[in-house]
Amino acid sequence: MIASSPGILTVSSDAIRPNAVPAVDPPASASVTDLFRRSEQSVYRQGDRLFLVLLGLQWIAGIVLALTASPRSWAGASSQVHTHVYAAIFLGGLCCWVPMALCFWRPGEVVTRHAVAIGQTGFSALLIHLTMSRIETHFHVFGSLAFLACYRDWRVLATATAVVALDHVVRGIWFPLSVYGVLTASPWRVVEHAAWVVFEDIVLVWSCRVSRREMWRICEEQYRNACLRDGLEVKVQERTRELQAEIAERQRTETAIRASEERYRAVVESAPEFINTIDREGRILFVNRVLPGFEKAHVLGSPIYNYIAADSVERVRQLVAEVFESGEVRTYEVSGAGLHGVPAWYASTLGPIKTDGRVTSAILIAADITARKLAEEELLNAKETADAGNRAKSEFLATMSHEIRTPMNGVIGFTNLLLDTPLSPDQHEFATTIRSSGQSLLAIINDILDFSKIEANKLELENCPYALRPVIEEAAELMSREAEKKGLEIVLHQDQDTPDNLIGDPGRVRQILLNLLSNAIKFTEQGHVFVNVSVDSGSSLPSIRVSVSDTGIGIPADKQASLFQKFTQADASTTRRFGGTGLGLAISLRLAERMGGRMGFESTSGKGSTFWFTLCRPVEAPVPAGLPRADGLRGVRVIIVDDLEVNRRVLREQLKLWGVPHDWAASGAEALQKLRGAHTAGQPFHVALLDYLMPEMDGEMLGREMQRDPALRSTAMIMLTSGSQRGDAQRLLAAGFSAYLTKPVVRPALLLEAISRAANLVAPARPAAVRPSVAQPPVPPGAPPVHRRVLLVEDNRTNQLLAELFLKKLNCTVDLASDGREAIGMVRQLPYDCIFMDCQMPEMDGFEATLEIRRLGADRRVPIIALTADVMAADRERCIAAGMDDYISKPLHLDDLRRALERWAMPGAMGAR
Numbered sequence: 079m080i081a082s083s084p085g086i087l088t089v090s091s092d093a094i095r096p097n098a099v100p101a102v103d104p105p106a107s108a109s110v111t112d113l114f115r116r117s118e119q120s121v122y123r124q125g126d127r128l129f130l131v132l133l134g135l136q137w138i139a140g141i142v143l144a145l146t147a148s149p150r151s152w153a154g155a156s157s158q159v160h161t162h163v164y165a166a167i168f169l170g171g172l173c174c175w176v177p178m179a180l181c182f183w184r185p186g187e188v189v190t191r192h193a194v195a196i197g198q199t200g201f202s203a204l205l206i207h208l209t210m211s212r213i214e215t216h217f218h219v220f221g222s223l224a225f226l227a228c229y230r231d232w233r234v235l236a237t238a239t240a241v242v243a244l245d246h247v248v249r250g251i252w253f254p255l256s257v258y259g260v261l262t263a264s265p266w267r268v269v270e271h272a273a274w275v276v277f278e279d280i281v282l283v284w285s286c287r288v289s290r291r292e293m294w295r296i297c298e299e300q301y302r303n304a305c306l307r308d309g310l311e312v313k314v315q316e317r318t319r320e321l322q323a324e325i326a327e328r329q330r331t332e333t334a335i336r337a338s339e340e341r342y343r344a345v346v347e348s349a350p351e352f353i354n355t356i357d358r359e360g361r362i363l364f365v366n367r368v369l370p371g372f373e374k375a376h377v378l379g380s381p382i383y384n385y386i387a388a389d390s391v392e393r394v395r396q397l398v399a400e401v402f403e404s405g406e407v408r409t410y411e412v413s414g415a416g417l418h419g420v421p422a423w424y425a426s427t428l429g430p431i432k433t434d435g436r437v438t439s440a441i442l443i444a445a446d447i448t449a450r451k452l453a454e455e456e457l458l459n460a461k462e463t464a465d466a467g468n469r470a471k472s473e474f475l476a477t478m479s480h481e482i483r484t485p486m487n488g489v490i491g492f493t494n495l496l497l498d499t500p501l502s503p504d505q506h507e508f509a510t511t512i513r514s515s516g517q518s519l520l521a522i523i524n525d526i527l528d529f530s531k532i533e534a535n536k537l538e539l540e541n542c543p544y545a546l547r548p549v550i551e552e553a554a555e556l557m558s559r560e561a562e563k564k565g566l567e568i569v570l571h572q573d574q575d576t577p578d579n580l581i582g583d584p585g586r587v588r589q590i591l592l593n594l595l596s597n598a599i600k601f602t603e604q605g606h607v608f609v610n611v612s613v614d615s616g617s618s619l620p621s622i623r624v625s626v627s628d629t630g631i632g633i634p635a636d637k638q639a640s641l642f643q644k645f646t647q648a649d650a651s652t653t654r655r656f657g658g659t660g661l662g663l664a665i666s667l668r669l670a671e672r673m674g675g676r677m678g679f680e681s682t683s684g685k686g687s688t689f690w691f692t693l694c695r696p697v698e699a700p701v702p703a704g705l706p707r708a709d710g711l712r713g714v715r716v717i718i719v720d721d722l723e724v725n726r727r728v729l730r731e732q733l734k735l736w737g738v739p740h741d742w743a744a745s746g747a748e749a750l751q752k753l754r755g756a757h758t759a760g761q762p763f764h765v766a767l768l769d770y771l772m773p774e775m776d777g778e779m780l781g782r783e784m785q786r787d788p789a790l791r792s793t794a795m796i797m798l799t800s801g802s803q804r805g806d807a808q809r810l811l812a813a814g815f816s817a818y819l820t821k822p823v824v825r826p827a828l829l830l831e832a833i834s835r836a837a838n839l840v841a842p843a844r845p846a847a848v849r850p851s852v853a854q855p856p857v858p859p860g861a862p863p864v865h866r867r868v869l870l871v872e873d874n875r876t877n878q879l880l881a882e883l884f885l886k887k888l889n890c891t892v893d894l895a896s897d898g899r900e901a902i903g904m905v906r907q908l909p910y911d912c913i914f915m916d917c918q919m920p921e922m923d924g925f926e927a928t929l930e931i932r933r934l935g936a937d938r939r940v941p942i943i944a945l946t947a948d949v950m951a952a953d954r955e956r957c958i959a960a961g962m963d964d965y966i967s968k969p970l971h972l973d974d975l976r977r978a979l980e981r982w983a984m985p986g987a988m989g990a991r
Contacts, residue, residue, distance in 0.1 A: 109304070113297035118230075121293075122186040125229045129194045130181040132225065136201050137174040140166040144208055166208060173200040191229055195238040198222040203245040216271075220278050227282040230289045235279055246271050352424070354442040355431070356382050358402050360395070363439060382442065387413040397428055402437050405430045411447070422448045485876070494972070539672060544584040546611065546622065546693070547572065553591040554609060558820070560599050561607060565771070567821050568595070571728045572611040574735060576622060580693055586669050587693065590677075591624065593662040594689045598628035602686070605629025608724050614692045621675065625690035633681040666691070711738050711830075714837045715761065718742040719749040719780065720769040720798070725821075729767060732826060738833075746775030750783065750790075757789045765816075765836045770799030778810065785814045794836035866911040866983045867891045871901040871927065872945065873919040877970075881914065881945070884972050888979060898927025905931050910940050912983040914975075915962065917946040925960040932961040941982035945970070 144166035177197035180190040202218045209215040219242055226234050346353055346366045355364035360381045368377050383391045390412045397408045407429040413422065424444040430437040489512070496509045554568050561568050572578075591609075598607045607628045614623035670677040670691040681687035716738055718729045726742050733740045741756075741763070743749035749766070756762050766784070768777035775783075777797055784790040794816045810818050816836035819828060868890045872878045882892045893908070895901040897919045905913070913931070917924040928942050943964040944957040957965050963982060966974050 110294075110297055110301045113300050114294055117293050117297055119186050121228075121230055122191060125226075126181040126185040126190055126194070128225070128228060129198065130178055133174040133178050133181075133194070133197060133201070136205075137166075137170045140170040140201070140205060140208060143205075165204065169204050170201060173197045173204060191231060191234045192237045195226050195234045196241050198226060199238045199241040199245070202242070203249070207249075219275065223275070223278055223282060227286060230286045230293070232283045232286050235282055235286075239275055239279055242275055243272055350445070352442075352444040352446075354382060354444070356398070356440050356442055358398075358439075360398055389413075398440065401428050401430050401440050405432065405437050412444075422446060423451045489969075539586060540583040541581060542583075543579060543581050545578050546580055546587070547578050549584050549588050550591060550609060550611065550624070553588050553595060556592065557595040557599060560596070562820075564599060564602070565604065566599060566602055567606040567722065567725065569606055569608045569722075569724050569728055569821075571609070571724075571731070573613065574731075576611050576613055577620075580622065582673050582693060586673065590666045590669055590691055591626070593666050594626040594691075597662065597689070598626050598630065598687070602628045602630030605686070606722055606724060620694070622693045623690055624693065625688055627686065627688040629686045632683040632685050632687055633679075634683045663689075711736060711833065711837070714738060714764045714833070715756070716740040716765045716767060716833065717749065717752060717756075717763040718767045719746065719772075719777070720767075721745060721772045722769070725769065725798075732829065736830070746772060746777075746780040746783070749780060750787075753784065753790050753793065754787075762789075763793050765794045765796065765833050767796050767798055767833075770797055778813065781810075781813060781815055796832050796836055865889050865891070866979060867893070867908070868979075868983070869893050869895060869901060869904060869908075869910045869913045871895045871898065871913065871919070871924065872916045873897055874916075877916070877945075877968075881970055881975075884970060884975050885914075887972065888976055890979070898922030898924060898930070901927050902930050902934075905934065905940070912979060913940055913942045914945050914966075915942050917944055917957070924962075925956065928960045928962050943978050943982065 141163070144163045174197060177190070177193040180187075180193050184190050199219065199222055202215075202222045205218050206212075206215045223235060223238055223242075226238050349366060352368075353364075353366040354362050356362055360383055362378055362380055362382055365374060365377055368374055383394065386394055393410070394412060397410060400406070401408055407427065409425070409427050411423060411425050413424075423446070425447045426442060426444040428440055428442050431439045431441055493509055493512050501509060550570065550572075554570055558568055595607065595609070605628070607626065610625045610627070612623050612625075614621040667677045674694040675692035677689070677691040679687060679689045716733055718726055718733075718740060719742070720726050720729070721744055723744075726744070730740060730742060741752060743752050749768075753763060753766070768780055770777040772780075777799070781795045781797070784793060784795065795814060796817045796819065797810050797815045798819050798821055817832035819832060866889070868885055870878065870881050870885065870892055872881060872894070873896050878894055878896075882894065885892045893904060893910075895904055899922050901913070901915070902922075915924040915928060919927075922930075924944060924946075931940070931942065941964070942962045943966060944962045945966055945968060946957070964978055966978060
């Protein structure tokens with residue numbers, strides 16, 4: 079057997095048979111067997127070539143022998159060719175030419191070897207016959223067997239031995255003379271000859287086994303050598319590839335290093351900074367470039383301190399020593415030599431260069447910052463100039479605010495007083511016009527002053543928690559009268575998942591919303607204005623999106639780019655139909671951005687516009703924002719009748735949120751059809767929400783039709799209208815309506831209360847008109863007014879007269895002072911419940927007067943309330959710092975004075991404070 083191990087093959091000689099291929103275990107068996115088979119074939123082919131020549135020579139030799147030994151046979155005097163000649167020619171040819179042909183045409187095959195064995199032994203028998211059984215010719219048999227042993231195949235010897243045995247047996251019995259040379263032969267002669275042949279066969283078979291074993295060993299050795307050679311070649315190839323890869327990598331590395339060095343050299347040499355390498359003593363070892371007028375050869379080796387201003391040398395020496403001692407980087411700015419002797423400034427970085435962990439040198443990078451220093455000086459000068467300009471602008475703004483608001487205070491205040499007196503209709507209209515014009519002028523002034531504050535960066539914003547929904551509701555209520563005058567509807571909608579509690583400035587949010595609502599109403603002739611509040615999905619941070627959409631004239635595409643510019647309107651011609659300063663959107667945009675949000679719009683000319691802004695910083699998770707609960711409305715079915723789809727959608731979402739079953743109709747005829755169909759189906763509607771203004775059949779006509787139908791008379795009716803007149807509520811309630819609401823219904827609690835009352839779910843606690851159609855004057859308090867003594871400090875006669883009249887209407891005794899000094903003297907003489915102090919007055923202003931009053935140290939601290947027309951946010955802080963208690967902005971309003979007195983001049987107010 080053959081055993082294989084890495085690089086070693088062993089063969090057991092006991093497993094090799096003379097004519098068998100030894101069994102070889104994989105993986106070596108295929109390779110060794112292949113070598114052995116090839117060696118066998120080589121031996122077989124060599125034997126075939128040998129016998130191809132040998133057989134031919136024997137045939138020729140046999141013919142020559144026959145012609146020489148006994149060419150003729152004699153019978154007396156006559157002779158003829160001897161039969162031996164014919165036997166040599168024909169029998170010899172038969173024995174030789176067939177195997178010779180096979181040796182030529184089919185060398186190495188089994189049939190060829192056995193044909194050769196038969197032919198070779200047959201020729202031996204013929205030769206014995208031709209020599210009349212001479213003993214010498216018998217050795218030809220042994221020679222033939224020996225030659226046949228060259229095949230190293232014992233089966234060939236078996237075939238040859240069988241032929242010899244057959245020849246001796248046949249001829250020994252029938253022609254003994256031709257084989258043994260006697261006329262009669264004993265059978266033992268056959269045994270004798272066979273014994274010699276068998277003996278030779280044994281020797282030849284053993285030699286074949288030995289030869290084949292040796293041939294197998296040679297094949298093994300060849301295989302082992304081939305394996306070693308192949309392994310060596312593989313290792314050589316692998317190592318060659320590794321060396322080639324290493325060489326290629328080294329070449330790439332060297333190329334990269336050279337490229338890096340070239341880039342480094344190019345960067346260093348082209349760097350605008352001065353890059354130096356210095357030793358511990360500060361001598362320059364390397365420099366990338368030098369100032370004009372210097373040479374590198376002279377600079378190298380010289381101390382770096384020669385190029386630094388004298389007052390900075392010691393500082394730089396100390397920094398160099400620190401870098402070499404600590405190994406840390408140091409940065410500094412230093413003045414040094416510049417071009418043409420002009421001083422220059424350099425920002426320098428000094429870092430260590432280490433070798434084996436030890437600082438051996440340092441690198442100094444110096445950037446010329448002279449231009450930056452000069453620019454800083456220019457910026458500083460410019461900043462001082464700008465600050466002076468801002469101070470002047472602020473002072474001018476405060477002065478203008480005071481000078482403008484002071485006369486406006488008189489105009490609007492006295493107009494309000496005039497309207498409270500008996501007037502003829504024309505006089506009342508004229509006074510109302512004066513007040514409206516004054517308020518419009520004040521709004522324009524406020525816009526201009528607001529924009530001035532924004533540009534002067536003097537606008538301060540509050541940052542406090544507030545609820546968004548009341549702000550939006552208040553803005554919608556304020557603008558509902560303007561919308562009602564034009565027959566427009568304001569529709570409010572807030573998504574259920576919108577947070578309501580925010581942090582910011584609610585007053586500025588209201589200002590933005592009022593501006594957008596005012597513009598929407600101004601540029602819309604018919605239709606509606608839709609206010610929508612939702613979560614801003616286009617922002618990465620939590621924010622709220624408030625949008626105001628209208629059905630107005632829209633904005634032309636060529637005007638949209640300049641829409642947010644100051645003093646710009648979409649219609650900028652001198653004959654434009656709409657007024658305004660063009661500051662509203664510009665102010666709103668800047669306010670939204672100052673509060674951390676964004677502002678934008680989408681508009682199509684002739685189809686309306688949508689303006690939106692975002693608010694950041696919600697302070698709670700998304701929950702329904704301030705919506706009332708409707709647990710008691712289960713089982714109540716409601717129908718909505720409105721021709722405007724957006725109104726229907728808002729009401730439907732509100733009812734859906736409350737869980738109230740509902741349906742809708744877009745006209746009176748459709749509503750009647752659905753109402754009657756529901757009654758027939760046994761599922762009547764309990765409440766009907768009817769819009770007042772609808773084409774063909776309005777809400778009042780629909781309600782009267784329902785009252786005339788016995789099947790529908792039990793359905794409670796609620797009127798929703800955006801266009802009301804004094805007395806509408808009484809007429810509609812008399813016509814059978816359960817409640818009367820003016821749109822926009824900004825407070826869901828009002829709608830819920832009206833539906834609940836209409837469905838008889840709660841007892842009515844007040845008249846059915848939930849909200850009057852026309853605002854009524856405030857009802858005076860039932861308690862008797864409290865008498866107070868106040869001091870009014872005001873230098874302007876008009877403002878004195880106006881404030882005095884207002885305060886007397888509030889049951890106050892008023893003393894007047896024209897400046898701060900006079901006020902101090904009066905405080906020393908009389909005790910006052912409250913002092914109203916103007917801030918800007920000649921000789922002594924309100925701030926100085928307040929400080930002096932506080933220094934008097936009276937037993938009771940008298941409240942001092944500032945009256946000012948200043949608009950800066952710092953004014954309130956200045957008033958508080960001076961010792962004032964509150965702040966009222968001009969123009970004065972009666973309600974502002976009333977609230978101030980109730981807060982500060984009521985009994986116990988100061989103690990509460």
